[in-house]
Amino acid sequence: MSEGTSAPATGNWVIGITPPSSHTDDRRRLGDVVVELGFADREVVEAAVAAAHKHGSSVGAALIESGAVSSEQLARALADRNGLDYVDLNVFEVDKGAANLVSATQARRFRAIPVAFLDSGTILVATSNPANVLGLDDIAITTGYKVRRAVASPEDIEAVINQLSNLEESVQEVDEETRDDLGAQVIELRESAEEAPVVKLVHSIIADAVGRGASDIHFDPRNGDMRVRFRVDGVVVDSATVPRRLAPGLVSRIKIMAELDIAERRAPQDGRIGLTVDGRYIDIRVATLPVVRGESVVMRILDKERVVADLDLLGMQAADRALLEHSIKQLHGAVLVTGPTGAGKTTTLYAALSEINTPDRTLITIEDPVEYELEGVKQMQVHVAAGVTFVRGLRSMIRNDPDVLMVGEIRDRETAQTAIESALTGHLVLSTLHTNDAPMAAARLIEMGIEPFLVATSLECVIAQRLARRLCEECRRPVEITTEELESNGFEGQAETINAYEPGGCVRCGGIGYRGRIGIYEVMVLSRELRALILRKASSDEIAATAVAAGMRRLREDGLEKVRQGITSVPEVLRVLGT
Numbered sequence: 001m002s003e004g005t006s007a008p009a010t011g012n013w014v015i016g017i018t019p020p021s022s023h024t025d026d027r028r029r030l031g032d033v034v035v036e037l038g039f040a041d042r043e044v045v046e047a048a049v050a051a052a053h054k055h056g057s058s059v060g061a062a063l064i065e066s067g068a069v070s071s072e073q074l075a076r077a078l079a080d081r082n083g084l085d086y087v088d089l090n091v092f093e094v095d096k097g098a099a100n101l102v103s104a105t106q107a108r109r110f111r112a113i114p115v116a117f118l119d120s121g122t123i124l125v126a127t128s129n130p131a132n133v134l135g136l137d138d139i140a141i142t143t144g145y146k147v148r149r150a151v152a153s154p155e156d157i158e159a160v161i162n163q164l165s166n167l168e169e170s171v172q173e174v175d176e177e178t179r180d181d182l183g184a185q186v187i188e189l190r191e192s193a194e195e196a197p198v199v200k201l202v203h204s205i206i207a208d209a210v211g212r213g214a215s216d217i218h219f220d221p222r223n224g225d226m227r228v229r230f231r232v233d234g235v236v237v238d239s240a241t242v243p244r245r246l247a248p249g250l251v252s253r254i255k256i257m258a259e260l261d262i263a264e265r266r267a268p269q270d271g272r273i274g275l276t277v278d279g280r281y282i283d284i285r286v287a288t289l290p291v292v293r294g295e296s297v298v299m300r301i302l303d304k305e306r307v308v309a310d311l312d313l314l315g316m317q318a319a320d321r322a323l324l325e326h327s328i329k330q331l332h333g334a335v336l337v338t339g340p341t342g343a344g345k346t347t348t349l350y351a352a353l354s355e356i357n358t359p360d361r362t363l364i365t366i367e368d369p370v371e372y373e374l375e376g377v378k379q380m381q382v383h384v385a386a387g388v389t390f391v392r393g394l395r396s397m398i399r400n401d402p403d404v405l406m407v408g409e410i411r412d413r414e415t416a417q418t419a420i421e422s423a424l425t426g427h428l429v430l431s432t433l434h435t436n437d438a439p440m441a442a443a444r445l446i447e448m449g450i451e452p453f454l455v456a457t458s459l460e461c462v463i464a465q466r467l468a469r470r471l472c473e474e475c476r477r478p479v480e481i482t483t484e485e486l487e488s489n490g491f492e493g494q495a496e497t498i499n500a501y502e503p504g505g506c507v508r509c510g511g512i513g514y515r516g517r518i519g520i521y522e523v524m525v526l527s528r529e530l531r532a533l534i535l536r537k538a539s540s541d542e543i544a545a546t547a548v549a550a551g552m553r554r555l556r557e558d559g560l561e562k563v564r565q566g567i568t569s570v571p572e573v574l575r576v577l578g579t
Helices: 030-036 042-055 059-065 071-081 104-110 133-143 154-170 176-182 196-211 247-257 318-328 345-356 390-398 413-424 440-447 452-458 483-488 528-535 540-549 555-564 570-577
Strands: 085-087 112-119 122-127 146-151 171-173 216-222 225-232 235-242 269-277 280-291 294-302 333-338 363-367 378-381 404-407 428-433 459-471 477-481 498-502 514-525
Touching: 030 042, 030 059, 030 071, 042 059, 059 071, 071 085, 071 146, 071 154, 085 122, 104 112, 104 133, 104 154, 112 133, 112 146, 112 154, 122 133, 122 154, 133 146, 196 216, 196 225, 196 235, 196 247, 196 269, 196 280, 196 294, 216 235, 216 247, 225 247, 247 269, 247 280, 247 294, 318 333, 318 345, 318 459, 318 514, 333 345, 333 413, 333 440, 345 363, 345 404, 345 428, 345 459, 363 390, 378 390, 390 404, 390 413, 404 413, 413 428, 413 452, 428 440, 440 452, 440 459, 440 540, 452 459, 452 528, 459 555, 459 570, 498 555, 514 555, 514 570, 528 540, 555 570
Parallel strands: 085 146, 122 146, 333 428, 333 459, 363 378, 363 404, 404 428
Antiparallel strands: 112 122, 171 269, 216 225, 216 294, 225 235, 269 280, 280 294, 459 514, 477 498
């Protein structure tokens, strides 16, 4: 059932795959291939071959032992000689769904492991011994897929097997005692022989997502199979493919972990999972959704150790940061952070709370959920089933003598009214609001039913923000951006060409060209003129013009400044701000 055609399994554009040269011939001597590829001189190779014949060892082993080639170079030569692709597993993105089709014991015995799905019926298998047809046939029989060979070094194959084993073992589902300490729900496991591969797959996917800093895991059904995608740095990327025979079990396994109804497949469900990954507690929110071809599952990863609670690390320009610091050190008033979902608003609020978290002040928050525990801050979580909503929680917080109140999100008129009134009665109130920019915040509150005089007198500062991906410093490439290009992309008033950078692609960033994220900000402090505009219900455009005249930097300007600094790129700024 295995097949070995001379055509490359994938194209040259796939990172980590090297197709064979055009003059492959399995009748060529391995030493000749090593010389032709330029890995060693003829004399060195012939000496190694003679030593192999003398001691009865293989030519490959003799070449490595003599130092003529490395293990990777030998694998490359074997691949070229057999007309197969060479796969560098240090670089190639291994599909965890494919790799988990065989056990670690099988993979070690055959010195081969599936690394990718090529189509609905074929998998790419990396092997250190392409002549081991029986072993590859066993993999084909075990998985039910046709096998296409590629060659990798035995050390790389062993490293992948160990990594998969470590990923599975690094995830521990919390027990009753840990649950009580961490507030996670108890997870009742249903162990069976049939579940073992699925449990291993789910654990390895979660651990891989946490290791890559993903914020969400998407399980999307596709033609019977299930595609696994991670949202990393705000962008969704493919990670693995779960074969159709494992897909129903995988969804059921996730439901069991989240204590959802396995039998219910026609209605959406929400749940929660508490896990430890490498000894670090991870809270996961699970949402299922019935779709045409099955059930879609999204897992939101809340990793408390990844939350940046420090103003120094947010990426604000010095002038904007000074405005924010001045606002949050007031004794009363409202400071709002606006932007779409996933813009990092809560992170900014945490950083602000950390800045003013001193022993002489009492800070209380209500959040949904509590994403990060701050030492010295009383944090309360929304629990709708128990009647704890934002507005009820906020009212209770006011009766607990706070100096600073943080409301996770202003969603409705009642919450907005209570928050605004609190800001007027001697409390500093921090919260988030969904608007596209800072000047629109006042209009949004008025639309929600808050009187203009309350908005004008309570608001101290509004911050609008987005999160853009950082350029990978290892592979970013210098580029000149002309005035015409800037103007065509909406950056008006630029008098000269700017020197910037564009994404490249390397091993460190996985070929994407970006690593990590940076904030883009717009900070509007309420002046007398702005309050007057709000009182007469001026449009957000009028408010914006007045704020800019007073020195406010717009989101687009801050984004372009970070392009000039080489932190991000123009396409990335346009992606998060719109064209």
